Amino acid sequence: MEGQSFRTKAVHSGLMEGRQFKTKATPIYQTSVFSFNSLEELEGYFEGDTPYLYTRNGNPNSDELAKGVAALESAPDGVAASSGLGAILAGILAVAQSGHHIVAASDLYGGTYHLIKEELKAFGITASFVDFSDGRAIEAAIQPNTKLLYTETITNPFLRVENVDALVETAKKHELYTMVDNTFATPYLLQPYTKGIDLVVHSATKYIGGHSDITAGVVAGRKELIAAARSRIVNMGMNLSPFESWLAYRGLKTLAIRMERQAKNAQELADFLRQHSQVKKMYYPEYVSEQGNGAVVTIELKEEINMSRFFSSLGWIKIVPSLAGVETTVSYPLGTSHRSLTEKEKHTLGINERVVRISTGIEESSDIIRQVEQAISSALLR
Numbered sequence: 001m002e003g004q005s006f007r008t009k010a011v012h013s014g015l016m017e018g019r020q021f022k023t024k025a026t027p028i029y030q031t032s033v034f035s036f037n038s039l040e041e042l043e044g045y046f047e048g049d050t051p052y053l054y055t056r057n058g059n060p061n062s063d064e065l066a067k068g069v070a071a072l073e074s075a076p077d078g079v080a081a082s083s084g085l086g087a088i089l090a091g092i093l094a095v096a097q098s099g100h101h102i103v104a105a106s107d108l109y110g111g112t113y114h115l116i117k118e119e120l121k122a123f124g125i126t127a128s129f130v131d132f133s134d135g136r137a138i139e140a141a142i143q144p145n146t147k148l149l150y151t152e153t154i155t156n157p158f159l160r161v162e163n164v165d166a167l168v169e170t171a172k173k174h175e176l177y178t179m180v181d182n183t184f185a186t187p188y189l190l191q192p193y194t195k196g197i198d199l200v201v202h203s204a205t206k207y208i209g210g211h212s213d214i215t216a217g218v219v220a221g222r223k224e225l226i227a228a229a230r231s232r233i234v235n236m237g238m239n240l241s242p243f244e245s246w247l248a249y250r251g252l253k254t255l256a257i258r259m260e261r262q263a264k265n266a267q268e269l270a271d272f273l274r275q276h277s278q279v280k281k282m283y284y285p286e287y288v289s290e291q292g293n294g295a296v297v298t299i300e301l302k303e304e305i306n307m308s309r310f311f312s313s314l315g316w317i318k319i320v321p322s323l324a325g326v327e328t329t330v331s332y333p334l335g336t337s338h339r340s341l342t343e344k345e346k347h348t349l350g351i352n353e354r355v356v357r358i359s360t361g362i363e364e365s366s367d368i369i370r371q372v373e374q375a376i377s378s379a380l381l382r
């Protein structure tokens with residue numbers, strides 16, 4: 001693995017050794033449990049001779065996925081979970097216990113915001129949400145019982161790029177753990193573990209899987225923290241099934257080629273929309289990495305656009321409350337991902353009825369641009 005480039009690692013990283021029939025693709029180990037021929041062999045599991053006992057404790061397919069993602073993140077270890085939120089919960093509970101406090105970014109993915117704000121109360125963990133673009137606001141929110149700083153490398157839907165270096169610096173100063181959600185960037189664009197982040201989490205439902213056919217999560221990072229996260233996943237029943245692991249790993253192999261194409265399509269769409277007379281605000285990062293600026297473009301359309309007509313004029317571009325598949329899709333943050341926020345929260349973030357998030361796929365760039373342009377013209381109130 002040493003010295004291999006990202007593209008090579010993406011295809012070879014997780015592969016399991018010693019398969020019985022030397023299959024090229026990893027078989028799906030669709031089994032809930034593993035068998036033993038003797039008590040000595042069974043004992044061998046507990047002594048580490050053989051890795052598998054019961055699928056909730058570990059399965060070759062979910063390990064393959066987790067090791068694959070960890071390799072691309074340049075992190076020593078990883079573990080898969082039944083969803084992105086499952087991976088986030090496992091990661092958080094690996095570093096925080098009852099009585100601890102988290103400082104989190106206020107513009108998190110809606111599900112993560114709810115998890116941290118509401119569900120963690122049952123674990124006795126409290127949180128403060130602050131604007132992470134303001135370093136002083138982060139410092140001011142840190143309490144004596146704060147354990148963790150939590151944010152996303154590229155936020156949703158306004159695509160703010162986190163200053164990971166500054167965050168690591170603040171965490172070091174106050175002896176805190178750091179955890180980032182790298183779902184929108186993927187390791188193709190950013191590898192925050194290499195910048196000193198302790199835990200990197202993915203909703204593999206998105207770009208890692210890439211085909212909108214699974215729900216899955218992975219958390220990668222330092223060995224001892226991943227061991228703790230794995231313990232939460234095993235004991236709280238948040239493991240990922242063999243088949244979904246297999247599909248996610250199948251997706252991972254083409255991550256580089258998909259992201260390259262999808263980010264290029266996003267860049268071209270953003271360049272087109274930036275100078276469009278009906279686009280009021282444009283949210284597309286100016287610089288994420290040398291590999292590109294991501295595959296999500298968010299716009300706010302002008303008042304002259306009938307929004308309902310815009311959404312029903314998109315033809316082959318479907319309205320999908322998710323992102324990252326190989327097909328170009330649009331989502332409506334006000335009506336879906338940010339629906340449960342209060343009016344004040346929506347206003348502060350800038351979510352309104354004119355905001356549209358576009359996730360570019362792998363189609364021909366000119367077709368995407370033409371379809372979006374047609375929808376805008378048909379929705380123009382004259």
Ligand SMILES: *Cc1c(COP(=O)(O)O)cnc(C)c1O
Nearest residue numbers: 083084085109181183203205216
């Ligand atoms: C979708 C998403 C999640 C949640 O992942 P699930 O797989 O739906 O549980 C978390 N963070 C981000 C940035 C997401 O886009």
